[in-house]
Amino acid sequence: MRLPEGGEIDRTKPLTFTLDGVEYSGFEGDTLASAMIANGVLQVAPSLYRHRPRGIFSAGIEEPNALVQVGPEPSLQATTVRLTDGLVARTLSGVGRLTPDSGQRRYDKRYTHTDVLVIGAGPAGRMAATTAAAGGARVMLVGLSYPSGNVRFRGSPQGIPPADGAAELRVLSGARAFGYYDSNYVLVAHQQTLWHVRARRVILATGAHEQPIVFENNDRPGIMLAGAVRKYITNYAVLPGRKAVVFTTNDSAYATVAALVQSGAEVTVVDSRPNPPDLAPQGVEVISGLITNTDGPERLTAVSTQDRRIECDLLAVSGGWQPAVHLFSQSRGTLRWNGQAFVPDTPAQANHVVGAANGTFDTRAALIEATEAGVEAAAAVGYPVPPPPLPAVREREITPASPVWLVPGDPRNQFVDLQRDATVADIRRAVGAGMRSPEHVKRYTTIGTGTDQGRTSNVPALGVIAAELGVTPGDLGTTTFRAPSVPVSFALMAGRDRGKLHDPIRTTPIHSWHVAHGAEFENVGHWKRPWFYPKPGEDMETAVLRECRAARTGVAMQDASTLGKIEVVGADAGEFLNRMYTNGFKKLPVGSARYGMMCKADGMVFDDGVTMRLADDRYYVTTTTGGAANVLDWFEEWSQTEWPELDVRFTSVTEQWSTIAVVGPQSRAVIGLVAPDLDVSNEAFPFMTFRETTLVNGIPARIARISFSGELAYEVNVSGWYGLAAWNAIHDEGKPYDITPYGTETMHVLRAEKGFPIVGQDTDGTVTPHDLGMSWIVSRQKDFVGKRSLRRPDTARPDRKHLVGLLPVDPAELLPEGAQMVASDAPLTPPVPMEGHVTSSYRSAVLERTFALALIKNGRHRIGETLLAPLGDRVIAATVTEPVFYDKEGARRDG
């Protein structure tokens, strides 16, 4: 029922809204919940599991019952949804449904630094903010308060200075601070913006949440928190009931009693204390006792004390106040039980807690705390202020509260967590099963895991557990508080980082050609690499066999621009590379190239690639596509932290160069046409050398004779700007030879036929160069990072896993990569000893059969043995072989 006057609503602005298909009206300034109460709608959707009737329980973010879906947004609390004209809402039982599309709404992120962040815009928060800002410090005040668009410094309590004078006070109202991380990093949800706030000082004035009392049938519609009843009357001028009972353990509910009486309601007070204070207005009956049960068809019609039954349509409950310590606890501050509630004890970051959030419920004391915190914060950030005069606030005498954790009754209907429908019986089951820690009981009963984060259930649950165990809640401690402390939508957290902006994509300068020519792409790190180029009617297998055949018998080309490239420059560049690579680079002649391998300090293979020496003091290092950034970091680390005396510098040039591999017996002819000035004969341009030249279309190029397939092959390096032009030139000149573009799959097959490992595919961080059968690349003369590890007993074991070949006995059977291999006489019931696994597996055009690479225990000494790959429905037998399948003598390299 709407009261004829009062409240902070704007009665000149009526709004209409629809709830569960019925149209109602409210006013500007209402929440959905207050407008519902104004229309006599207290009841919401039934509870999630027990399907019990439930009603609006609170007036804020602690609401467990009144969940609604508004448009695409599920699980909003009616108590925090601001009423707007035409709003359409649906009540929800416990859970909502996510809609896959958040609609047209755009969410954003903002990053800001502030000197002082004040969280909570109640009297203490406003006092702290205005005090801290008075000296010129940048202050941000974040508050939940609705309905005002801006926090109004209403002078309640009287005398709090207005914000106008402080130029640097920024106010976010209707905002929720929900995450508090290291170094005063706080996340704030404000409308469609997620604020990332870094503050030098934080003042927490987050207030307190009133706690319910656990008694039988304490969940009916018509039972509300006492403070919520008062807030509905004073802020929204709505009266939730005409015949009210107020059940309290403390003084605070007497303000509700006064508000109810003033609004014309009939009130009876039940106070748990033996001698209730004389705070009720004249004519209000105050009973010392407990509410033991309630009655009603659905909505409340009566309550019972130990010896009386009282007819009523509203029960306002106050079981005391628990400071809202969520953010303080997230900041790793410790808590202390003060006999009534958990209050902040020791802060772990540069913050202060003031007012009710600190367990200080007296307004005058809270304002003093807030002022002191504001003065201290201002001084700490370098904008000191003198202590402001305290507003005139009456001091009150407080009669100590008498907490009630559990009223005797039927435990199956004594609700502890309304949202999770969990009862005292559930807690007894958990404790009876031997659980003692509240963390265990929480997980067993799910108490506190709802979207309300247990704001009205955590402390009552601790009270019940403590009562069961004969201890105090302080002996138990709280469960861990985690972000987000209020529900935040995924869309808000994602902001604009969704769809195409979710993750960066890297493409080479030749990418448009690949797309135009129908390439299928493979993701390699962030790169999009052509995987294979199917012709019409071809599947992957056919396309790859065709590409492989072209490379082995004619000529083929690949965009290898994604290779990591690093220029290593300086007088000591050679010495530096000598210390990094297992093999030597110091004596590499200018104009030559060399394949190199790197290990981590543990001796395990880390990266590999070909390095060219451009000048005495200049090397051009290539890395694996995925390893480029790691290798650059690795170089920087050793150069800066271990050998700063070496004159060497590193520059990533991956994107500055485009690289095109031209492969096959006819590649020499094509390169001859592409680079007419170059003598391409084997004598003038031998393997593992490079030449600077100019291409037929005028592009400067660096061409190297490098082969990752065993065939005669070239790598044409040009400036990234000319990548596409160079590709087109090679493709044009290659047409008479039917040059065939190929992708990463063909590259993998060709190199595997030669037994060349791919770091990260055939190795996994537990493989040494010796395990790969590449002892030839490990220098005996010089030290390099990881060398000493190679003669550790475990690393030097002769029966480690070795890289070997596998030939399936049936040449048409393809071993799946990752398949575990077992001995042919192994039992096929667990435990089955594993001999190793398949790392690469393909169909080979040139071998006309399938083949695989594998890491097999003691593999080099098991050549010829048959191993089995049990695959559930079938078993593939394969013979262990040398890892080189094609051109073992290396006759094809020079064409």
Add this chain to the structure above:
Amino acid sequence: MLLISCPWCGEREETEFHYGGQAFVAYPADPESLSDEEWAQYVFFRDNPKGAFAERWVHSAGCRRWFNTVRDTVTNEFQS
């Protein structure tokens, strides 16, 4: 998220940095002269104190420089 002070660039977000583990673990001058145990100490073993810890960071998304600092592993406060 930590706010980390790079000696060259000043205070920056933790996401700009990579962690480098314990500081002052020098690469042995002559690894070949070490026993297996001594070498294993260098490669595999690091301190894990509760409290002040000298450690390395690199400002990888900034100036790319490495630096040493002391962090309290309990409070996450940097002391240098």
